[in-house]
Amino acid sequence: MARSDGSQMATEMYEAWEKSMTTWWDQVLESPAFLKSMGSGVTQQVQGRRAYEDAVDTTLEKFHLPTRADLTRVARITSLLEDRLLSLEDRLLALEDRLVASEKATLQARIDAGEARLAAEDRLAAIEDRLIAIAEKLGSTLEEPTARPRRGRKEG
Amino acid sequence: MIDVWPVTEAWLRAVPPVDPWDRIRRGAFVHATTPRPPIGVTPHEVVHTHDKLTVRYYAPPAGSARRPPFVVVPSMINKAAVLDLEADRSLVAAMARFGHPTYLIDWGVPAAEDAGEDVAYVLHDLLHRSIERICRHARAPKAHVLGYCMGGTLAVMLAALRPERFLSLAALAAPIRFHAGGRFYDFSAEGVLDVDAALDPSGLLPVEAMAPVFKMLDPVGNITKFLAVERAAQDPRALARVLARERWLEENVPLQGAFAREFIRYGYQQDRLLAGTWPVGGERVRLERVTCPTLVLVCQGDRITPADAARPLADAVGGPAQTVELPTGHIGAVVGSFGPKTFYPLLDRWVREGHA
Numbered sequence: 441m442a443r444s445d446g447s448q449m450a451t452e453m454y455e456a457w458e459k460s461m462t463t464w465w466d467q468v469l470e471s472p473a474f475l476k477s478m479g480s481g482v483t484q485q486v487q488g489r490r491a492y493e494d495a496v497d498t499t500l501e502k503f504h505l506p507t508r509a510d511l512t513r514v515a516r517i518t519s520l521l522e523d524r525l526l527s528l529e530d531r532l533l534a535l536e537d538r539l540v541a542s543e544k545a546t547l548q549a550r551i552d553a554g555e556a557r558l559a560a561e562d563r564l565a566a567i568e569d570r571l572i573a574i575a576e577k578l579g580s581t582l583e584e585p586t587a588r589p590r591r592g593r594k595e596g
Numbered sequence: 597m598i599d600v601w602p603v604t605e606a607w608l609r610a611v612p613p614v615d616p617w618d619r620i621r622r623g624a625f626v627h628a629t630t631p632r633p634p635i636g637v638t639p640h641e642v643v644h645t646h647d648k649l650t651v652r653y654y655a656p657p658a659g660s661a662r663r664p665p666f667v668v669v670p671s672m673i674n675k676a677a678v679l680d681l682e683a684d685r686s687l688v689a690a691m692a693r694f695g696h697p698t699y700l701i702d703w704g705v706p707a708a709e710d711a712g713e714d715v716a717y718v719l720h721d722l723l724h725r726s727i728e729r730i731c732r733h734a735r736a737p738k739a740h741v742l743g744y745c746m747g748g749t750l751a752v753m754l755a756a757l758r759p760e761r762f763l764s765l766a767a768l769a770a771p772i773r774f775h776a777g778g779r780f781y782d783f784s785a786e787g788v789l790d791v792d793a794a795l796d797p798s799g800l801l802p803v804e805a806m807a808p809v810f811k812m813l814d815p816v817g818n819i820t821k822f823l824a825v826e827r828a829a830q831d832p833r834a835l836a837r838v839l840a841r842e843r844w845l846e847e848n849v850p851l852q853g854a855f856a857r858e859f860i861r862y863g864y865q866q867d868r869l870l871a872g873t874w875p876v877g878g879e880r881v882r883l884e885r886v887t888c889p890t891l892v893l894v895c896q897g898d899r900i901t902p903a904d905a906a907r908p909l910a911d912a913v914g915g916p917a918q919t920v921e922l923p924t925g926h927i928g929a930v931v932g933s934f935g936p937k938t939f940y941p942l943l944d945r946w947v948r949e950g951h952a
Binding site for chain 1: 709785
């Protein structure tokens with residue numbers, strides 16, 4: 441029982457602590473002075489690191505070893521080369537797209553031409569059929585006078 | 597390395613905690629001594645690389661109907677793997693399972709040679725080119741794009757500058773009205789943060805400069821979180837889940853100096869995005885040029901991108917927009933139980949139907 445009471449009291453104390461700390465932090469974080477000190481803290485930390493890295497670079501230079509700046513320069517050149525390669529790749533891909541599109545257009549044009557030729561052949565065949573029909577009709581017309589009484593002017 | 601976990605586990609089981617402080621001490625000990633679980637383990641294929649950037653492709657199940665690509669743009673200050681944190685709480689794995697060819701932009705970790713990369717380079721050379729390559733890989737003319745946090749802001753800006761590849765845009769917890777950015781704005785405001793002075797000797801905005809800001813978003817939470825660790829320590833699976841989330845919070849990535857300078861100055865300090873005066877490569881970002889269907893996802897309990905910072909996008913874009921308010925915090929939508937239950941299906945519906 442005593443343990444349970446103790447435990448409950450501890451939990452209540454903890455909850456009160458959490459609540460009061462949250463309220464306190466909310467006030468602190470709204471304070472312009474705190475925010476400014478946070479900003480300058482970040483700056484100071486970076487300045488310390490900059491001083492350290494400058495010292496390392498100076499030492500490396502004295503030993504005729506490549507510094508961070510030298511390595512960065514080489515890496516930057518590599519990045520720029522990659523950029524240029526990718527730009528070239530972009531242009532090649534665009535050309536490929538145009539080539540594919542023109543191949544498609546050429547193929548379509550050939551299909552259209554083939555279909556047009558077939559249509560023309562069909563039309564020609566139809567004209568030929570009609571001509572044959574006309575010729576047959578003409579032939580039969582020429583043969584007809586033997587069957588029919590001849591009209592026209594008398595000979596002699 | 598000595599594995600202290602068996603001894604820790606035996607101790608946790610044998611001796612019950614006395615009070616919340618004892619539980620916090622135990623949680624802190626577990627937190628400090630337990631190895632972090634692996635993240636980003638969903639099988640994928642790398643389909644494009646550019647310097648430190650890689651594009652990961654998560655294929656839909658075999659036999660799925662052909663769909664436009666779904667592109668996820670994460671923040672540049674976190675590792676991309678946070679969107680693939682655990683097998684059952686992975687946004688990218690879920691979207692692929694729903695049948696969408698899913699692509700994750702992994703920005704990588706910039707180094708000194710990348711310090712000069714600015715917002716224009718990030719948008720045009722890195723992001724736009726990635727989306728172009730993704731469309732080519734998926735053999736689709738356009739893509740659905742989801743941007744998360746800073747990735748959301750970048751996706752919105754690209755949709756305004758180069759809208760031709762955007763089939764739809766979803767912005768999750770994306771800061772748009774930066775002056776409503778809560779504590780994050782307070783810490784980065786003009787007169788508080790001197791970005792140039794905060795850059796390290798390599799020209800990067802280092803993790804050490806960002807970590808205190810994240811810690812200060814919830815100062816008491818930095819201590820009380822150990823209660824959750826202690827609670828989870830009884831179950832290895834629950835502990836792995838809690839520690840996977842910790843990787844999200846612990847593993848920040850430095851920012852390219854030129855990018856950080858521009859993003860903080862024009863964004864957090866001058867709030868130029870909504871005003872339409874943010875210059876990128878000689879062009880102004882005008883949000884009314886975003887004409888594709890837009891989904892604005894607002895996390896109501898978000899401390900990093902407060903709801904008021906994310907909401908204004910819906911009224912600023914030029915195309916149809918819809919706002920969905922999610923009852924979660926900044927990371928809850930993606931990795932909490934809310935993700936697989938509600939958020940992933942909501943996204944699936946959005947990209948299938950164009951509305952949530």
